[in-house]
Amino acid sequence: CIVCxxxxxxxAIELLSIDIDDQGWTAVSTPPTDGRPRWVYTxxxxxxxxxxxxxxVTCDITPAMAE
Numbered sequence: 001c002i003v004c005x006x007x008x009x010x011x012a013i014e015l016l017s018i019d020i021d022d023q024g025w026t027a028v029s030t031p032p033t034d035g036r037p038r039w040v041y042t043x044x045x046x047x048x049x050x051x052x053x054x055x056x057v058t059c060d061i062t063p064a065m066a067e
Contacts, residue, residue: 002028016043024048 006012019026025044032038037058045051 004031020044020048 002015003009003012006015016026016028020043023044025042025048027040027042029038029040039055039057041055042053045053
């Protein structure tokens with residue numbers, strides 16, 4: 001999780017911005033907490049590709065991010 005691995009919120013935003021600048025979009029995952037499942041959401045699909053953003057619940061981030 002970029003947000004979890006970053007040293008600060010500003011650092012997380014910087015890392016996400018780099019991905020968006022490079023690819024036009026990125027995916028952000030959240031860790032499972034308090035019995036709630038992991039979820040992943042996209043940022044930038046609508047702007048870069050005129051495609052609705054996606055939200056996926058209970059998925060493994062590894063295949064979701066495979067190139």
